[in-house]
Amino acid sequence: xxxxxxxxxxxxxxxxxxxxxxxxxxxxxxxxxxxxxxxxxxxxxxxxxxxxxxxxxxxxxxxxxxxxxxxxxxxxxxxxxxxxxxxxxxxxxxxxxxxxxxxxxxxxxxxxxxxxxxxxxxxxxxxxxxxxxxxxxxxxxxxxxxxxxxxxxxxxxxxxxxxxxxxxxxxxxxxxxxxxxxxxxxxxxxxxxxxxxxxxxxxxxxxxxxxxxxxxxxxxxxxxxxxxxxxxxxxxxxxxxxxxxxxxxxxxxxxxxxxxxxxxxxxxxxxxxxxxxxxxxxxxxxxxxxxxxxxxxxxxxxxxxxxxxxxxxxxxxxxxxxxxxxxxxxxxxxxxxxxxxxxxxxxxxxxxxxxxxxxxxxxxxxxxxxxxxxxxxxxxxxxxxxxxxxxxxxxxxxxxxxxxxxxxxxxxxxxxxxxxxxxxxxxxxxxxxxxxxxxxxxxxxxxxxxxxxxx
Amino acid sequence: xxxxxxxxxxxxxxxxxxxxxxxxxxxxxxxxxxxxxxxxxxxxxxxxxxxxxxxxxxxxxxxxxxxxxxxxxxxxxxxxxxxxxxxxxxxxxxxxxxxxxxxxxxxxxxxxxxxxxxxxxxxxxxxxxxxxxxxxxxxxxxxxxxxxxxxxxxxxxxxxxxxxxxxxxxxxxxxxxxxxxxxxxxxxxxxxxxxxxxxxxxxxxxxxxxxxxxxxxxxxxxxxxxxxxxxxxxxxxxxxxxxxxxxxxxxxxxxxxxxxxxxxxxxxxxxxxxxxxxxxxxxxxxxxxxxxxxxxxxxxxxxxxxxxxxxxxxxxxxxxxxxxxxxxxxxxxxxxxxxxxxxxxxxxxxxxxxxxxxxxxxxxxxxxxxxxxxxxxxxxxxxxxxxxxxxxxxxxxxxxxxxxxxxxxxxxxxxxxxxxxxxxxxxxxxxxxxxxxxxxxxxxxxxxxxxxxxx
Numbered sequence: 001x002x003x004x005x006x007x008x009x010x011x012x013x014x015x016x017x018x019x020x021x022x023x024x025x026x027x028x029x030x031x032x033x034x035x036x037x038x039x040x041x042x043x044x045x046x047x048x049x050x051x052x053x054x055x056x057x058x059x060x061x062x063x064x065x066x067x068x069x070x071x072x073x074x075x076x077x078x079x080x081x082x083x084x085x086x087x088x089x090x091x092x093x094x095x096x097x098x099x100x101x102x103x104x105x106x107x108x109x110x111x112x113x114x115x116x117x118x119x120x121x122x123x124x125x126x127x128x129x130x131x132x133x134x135x136x137x138x139x140x141x142x143x144x145x146x147x148x149x150x151x152x153x154x155x156x157x158x159x160x161x162x163x164x165x166x167x168x169x170x171x172x173x174x175x176x177x178x179x180x181x182x183x184x185x186x187x188x189x190x191x192x193x194x195x196x197x198x199x200x201x202x203x204x205x206x207x208x209x210x211x212x213x214x215x216x217x218x219x220x221x222x223x224x225x226x227x228x229x230x231x232x233x234x235x236x237x238x239x240x241x242x243x244x245x246x247x248x249x250x251x252x253x254x255x256x257x258x259x260x261x262x263x264x265x266x267x268x269x270x271x272x273x274x275x276x277x278x279x280x281x282x283x284x285x286x287x288x289x290x291x292x293x294x295x296x297x298x299x300x301x302x303x304x305x306x307x308x309x310x311x312x313x314x315x316x317x318x319x320x321x322x323x324x325x326x327x328x329x330x331x332x333x334x335x336x337x338x339x340x341x342x343x344x345x346x347x348x349x350x351x352x353x354x355x356x357x358x359x360x361x362x363x364x365x366x367x368x369x370x371x372x373x374x375x376x377x378x379x380x381x382x383x384x385x386x387x388x389x390x391x392x393x394x395x396x397x398x399x400x401x402x403x404x405x406x407x408x409x410x411x412x413x414x415x416x417x418x419x420x421x422x423x424x425x426x427x428x429x430x431x432x433x434x435x436x437x438x439x440x441x442x443x444x445x446x447x448x449x450x451x452x453x454x455x
Numbered sequence: 456x457x458x459x460x461x462x463x464x465x466x467x468x469x470x471x472x473x474x475x476x477x478x479x480x481x482x483x484x485x486x487x488x489x490x491x492x493x494x495x496x497x498x499x500x501x502x503x504x505x506x507x508x509x510x511x512x513x514x515x516x517x518x519x520x521x522x523x524x525x526x527x528x529x530x531x532x533x534x535x536x537x538x539x540x541x542x543x544x545x546x547x548x549x550x551x552x553x554x555x556x557x558x559x560x561x562x563x564x565x566x567x568x569x570x571x572x573x574x575x576x577x578x579x580x581x582x583x584x585x586x587x588x589x590x591x592x593x594x595x596x597x598x599x600x601x602x603x604x605x606x607x608x609x610x611x612x613x614x615x616x617x618x619x620x621x622x623x624x625x626x627x628x629x630x631x632x633x634x635x636x637x638x639x640x641x642x643x644x645x646x647x648x649x650x651x652x653x654x655x656x657x658x659x660x661x662x663x664x665x666x667x668x669x670x671x672x673x674x675x676x677x678x679x680x681x682x683x684x685x686x687x688x689x690x691x692x693x694x695x696x697x698x699x700x701x702x703x704x705x706x707x708x709x710x711x712x713x714x715x716x717x718x719x720x721x722x723x724x725x726x727x728x729x730x731x732x733x734x735x736x737x738x739x740x741x742x743x744x745x746x747x748x749x750x751x752x753x754x755x756x757x758x759x760x761x762x763x764x765x766x767x768x769x770x771x772x773x774x775x776x777x778x779x780x781x782x783x784x785x786x787x788x789x790x791x792x793x794x795x796x797x798x799x800x801x802x803x804x805x806x807x808x809x810x811x812x813x814x815x816x817x818x819x820x821x822x823x824x825x826x827x828x829x830x831x832x833x834x835x836x837x838x839x840x841x842x843x844x845x846x847x848x849x850x851x852x853x854x855x856x857x858x859x860x861x862x863x864x865x866x867x868x869x870x871x872x873x874x875x876x877x878x879x880x881x882x883x884x885x886x887x888x889x890x891x892x893x894x895x896x897x898x899x900x901x902x903x904x905x906x907x908x909x910x
Contacts, residue, residue, distance in 0.1 A: 196670060196673075198770070200768050200770075207733065207734060207735075208731075208732050208733040208734050209732035209733075209734075210731075210732045212731055212732070212733065213854070214753065214755050214757070214781060214783055214853070215651060215783060215852070215853040215854030215855055216731065216748075216853060216854065217731050217733065217748075217853075218748070218753035218755055218783045218853050219695070219738060219739065219747040219748060219751050219752075219753040219783075219853070220736050220737065220738045220744045220747050220748060221731070221733040221735075221736060221737065222733075222735065222737055223755050223756060225687070225756040225758075225759050225778075226687070226688075226691060226755075226756060228684075229683075229684040229687040229688045229756070229759070230688045232680070232681070232684040232688075233681075233684045233685045233687075233688035233689075234688075236681060240674070276663075276665075276667055276671060276672050276676070277663050277664035277665045277667070277774075278662065278663040278664075278667065278672065278676040278677075278774075278808075279662060279663050279664075279808040279809070279810070280676075280677065280807060280808025280809075281675050281676060282675065282676065282677055282806075282808070283674060283675045284674065289675045292674040292675050293671075293672075293673070293674060293675060296674050297674075298669065298673035298674040300669045300673055300678050300681075300770075300772050301678060301680040301681060301684070301762065301773075302669070302762050302763050302768075302769055302770060302771050302772070302773070303680075303761065303762030303763035303764045303765075303769070303771075303773065304680050304684070304759060304760065304761055304762060304776070305759065305760045305761075305764045306758065306759055306760075307756065307757050307758030307759060307779070308757050308758035308779060309758045309760045309777075309779075312816065312817055312818075313655050313757075313779070313781060313816040313817055313818040314757055314758070314779075315653070315655075315755075315757060315781050315783075315818070316757050316758075317755050317757075318756075318757070318758065319732075319733075321759070322764075323680075324762070324763060324764075324768070324769075326669060326768060326770050328669055328670055328673045328674075328770075351737075352735060353733075353734040353735025353737070354734070354735075355734070361767065361768040362767055362768055363767075363768040363770070397670070398669070398670040398671060398672075398673050398674070399668070399670030399671065400670055
C-alpha cells in the first residue's frame with residue numbers, strides 16, 4: 001500500500017508544475033491593476049483544494065480581496081485544526097533587478113525563483129499536498145481540517161479580523177497553524193513560538209506661536225528641538241535600556257531552555273551585522289544579539305523633524321518639533337499600557353510653558369508567545385524531528401505578526417507557526433526564491449504534524 | 456544769524472516732501488524687476504547729496520548694485536568721519552496687509568508709512584540734513600565727512616567688503632558711524648555698542664548603509680536619531696548653559712555700568728514675551744532676560760531631521776540624522792574657535808561605529824563691541840543727551856551686524872551705531888513706518904554729534 005510518504009515523493013514533478021502555475025498568477029494585493037489576478041489566484045486555489053479532496057471550497061467575500069475556505073470534517077471524535085495562509089504577494093518591482101521575470105517561475109539549481117515562491121504560495125501548497133497525500137493513500141485524514149487562505153496579508157489583513165469575527169462558528173477549531181513562517185536552515189528545524197507586539201505614538205512639541213529670530217530671542221526662549229532632544233535622549237540609558245518608568249514591568253524573562261535555544265543559533269554577530277548593513281552591533285548588557293532580538297522590547301524613534309531643513313543657514317529658533325516613536329513589545333507587554341507609560345514619561349519631561357501633544361500611531365498589536373507545553377507545539381516538534389532528524393529550535397523573533405493575536409483573540413486558539421521559508425529566500429525582494437528541498441519536505445512535515453496532533 | 460537748529464526746524468516740510476519722493480522709488484535689492492529702481496534711487500541720492508553741498512558725488516560700480524559716495528573735505532586739521540547707510544529696501548509683500556501702498560508714502564498721525572521709512576531711507580536723509588544744515592548756516596562743517604550708502608544691505612552686502620578693500624585710500628577716516636540702528640524709545644536715547652557674532656555648522660550622522668526594520672534589528676543597532684538626540688541634548692545643561700568645553704572661555708563679563716544700563720531697559724519680560732509670541736521666557740540663572748540677550752552667547756539647533764516624516768507608522772530604524780546648529784557669539788568670542796570647540800564636542804560624543812560629519816554653515820561673523828572710552832562714542836552720547844535731555848543707554852543686542860566687523864577689519868576704524876528706528880516701526884514687515892519726531896530729531900543729533908566729534 002502506498003503511504004503518504006511515497007505519495008509525496010512520487011508526485012514531486014506534478015507538485016512543481018502546479019506550483020509554477022500558481023506562481024504565474026500575479027496576485028499583487030496592493031495594486032488595483034492586479035485585482036483580477038488576485039481573484040484568479042483565489043479561484044485557482046479553491047479548485048486545487050477541491051482536487052485535493054477538500055470539501056466546501058468557497059470564495060468568501062470580505063469587502064476586500066476574498067478569503068478562500070475549504071474543509072474536511074469527517075474525522076469523528078478527532079480534533080479540528082484550522083490552517084492559515086495567504087495567496088497574495090508583494091509587488092515585484094524593481095523589475096530590472098530580477099534575473100528571470102517574477103511571474104515566470106524558473107528553477108535554477110535546487111531553488112525555484114518567482115515572486116511569492118517563499119512568501120508564501122509554496123507554503124500554502126504544502127497544506128494541500130499533506131491533505132491530498134493522506135486522503136489519496138488512506139482515504140481519510142487523522143483529524144478534521146479547515147483551511148483559510150486570505151488575499152490581503154501583504155497589505156496588513158485589513159478585512160480579516162471582521163471576517164473572522166463574523167465566521168466564528170464556521171472557524172471553530174481545537175488547534176491552528178500558520179505556514180507563513182520560516183526555518184533557520186535546512187538542518188536546524190524551527191518553530192516560531194513568539195513574535196513581538198507593537199505600539200507607537202507621535203509627539204508634537206510646541207513652545208510658542210512662531211519660530212523666532214535667534215538674534216532677537218536667543219537664550220531667553222525654549223527651542224522646541226532642544227526640548228524634544230532632551231525628551232528623546234531621556235528615554236534610554238547609556239547602555240541602551242529603556243528608561244521609561246515601568247517599561248519592563250511585565251516582561252517575563254525567558255526560561256533557561258529558551259536562552260539555550262537562542263545560543264544554538266549559528267549566525268554569528270558579524271555575519272548578521274554585515275547582512276543588515278550596520279557598522280556595529282550594540283545591545284543591552286547581559287543579553288546577546290539573538291537574545292535581544294527574541295526577548296527584549298525596544299523603543300525606537302522612527303522619524304524626527306523640526307525647524308529649517310533647507311540649504312544654507314537660517315538662524316531660527318523653532319517653535320515646533322515632532323517625533324514618531326514605535327515600540328516592539330516582548331511577551332506579556334500590553335501595547336495600550338506601554339503607550340500610557342511613554343505618554344506619562346513625555347509629560348513628565350515637558351518643561352513649563354511647553355505644550356506636548358501625544359497621538360497614538362496606527363499599527364497596535366499584541367505580542368504573541370505560544371505556551372511551551374501546548375500539544376500543537378509538541379506535535380510540530382515531533383513532526384519536524386521525525387522528518388529532519390534533529391531537535392527543533394523554538395525561536396522567537398523581533399517582528400510583529402498580527403494574525404497570531406487575531407486568532408487568539410477572536411477564536412481563542414493558539415497558533416503554531418510552522419513554515420518553510422528561509423533567511424536566504426529574499427522575501428519581498430527581487431529574485432525571491434524557495435529551496436525546493438524545503439518545499440517538498442513541508443508536505444512530509446505537515447502529514448506527520450496531523451498524525452501527531454490527532455494522537 | 457540762522458543756526459543749524461533753526462534751519463532744521465524751518466525746513467521740516469521740505470524734508471518730508473523729499474523723504475516721500477525717496478520712498479516712492481521701490482529700490483528692492485533682491486528683485487531683478489526692481490534693478491532699474493535701485494539705480495534710480497542711487498541717482499536720486501547722489502543728486503540730493505550734491506544739493507546739500509557735498510562734493511564728488513559718485514555712483515560707484517561694485518559688480519552688484521552700486522555704492523553712492525560723496526564727501527566734504529575742507530575742514531583742515533579736523534578729523535574725518537565716514538558715514539555708512541544703505542538705500543535698498545526689503546520686498547513689500549504681502550501687499551494685501553498694507554493699509555496704504557508701500558511705495559506711496561502716507562502720513563498718519565505722527566508717523567510716515569512706507570517700505571524703507573525706518574529701514575533706512577529716513578536715517579540716510581538724516582546725515583544729509585545735518586551736513587546741509589551746517590553748510591547752509593555756517594558755510595562749513597566742523598569736520599571732514601565721507602558718505603557711503605550701499606544698495607545691497609538687504610541681501611547681505613555681498614559686494615561691499617571687496618569694494619571697501621579696493622577703495623581703502625578713498626575711505627580713510629578717523630571715525631565711522633552708521634545710522635542703520637535704533638533707539639529704545641523716544642525718551643530713552645540709545646547707542647548700540649555691541650552686536651553678536653555668528654558661526655554655524657551642520658552635523659550629519661550615519662550609523663549604517665540603510666534604514667533597518669525595527670523588528671529585524673531593533674535593540675541591536677544604533678539608531679541615528681538616538682545618537683543625534685543624545686549629542687544635541689549634551690550641548691546644554693538643565694539650566695540652559697552651553698556645555699561645550701571652552702565655549703565661554705573668551706567671553707568677557709560686562710562691566711557694572713553695562714549691567715546697570717541693561718537694568719534700565721523699561722520693557723518688562725512679560726511684554727517682551729508676548730511681543731515675540733513665546734509661551735514662557737527661560738534664561739541662564741544669574742542673568743536677566745535683557746542681560747542674556749545682550750551679553751551671553753547662545754547655541755541653537757535651527758533644524759533637525761531624520762527617518763520617516765510622513766503620515767502613519769513606519770517601523771524603521773533611521774541610519775541617518777541631521778542637525779543645523781548656529782551660535783550667536785558674545786564679544787571676544789572667535790567664530791572659528793567656537794566652531795572647532797563644537798566640532799570637538801560632536802566628535803567626543805560620537806559613539807564607536809558611528810560616522811559624524813561636521814560641515815561649516817555660511818554666515819560667519821565676528822562679534823562687535825565699541826570700546827567704552829572711544830571718543831566717537833562719547834560724542835554720540837553728548838549729542839543724544841543734548842538733544843534728548845536724558846543720559847543715553849549703551850545697548851548691546853543679540854543680532855549680528857556684519858558691516859561693523861567689515862569696517863573694523865578693512866579700515867581699522869570703530870563704528871558708532873547711532874540711528875533712529877524704533878521697536879514699533881515694523882522693519883521688514885507690512886506697514887513699516889517711522890516716528891517723524893525721531894526723524895526730525897535725527898538731524899539735530901547728527902549736527903551735534905559732528906560738533907562734539909570735532910572738539
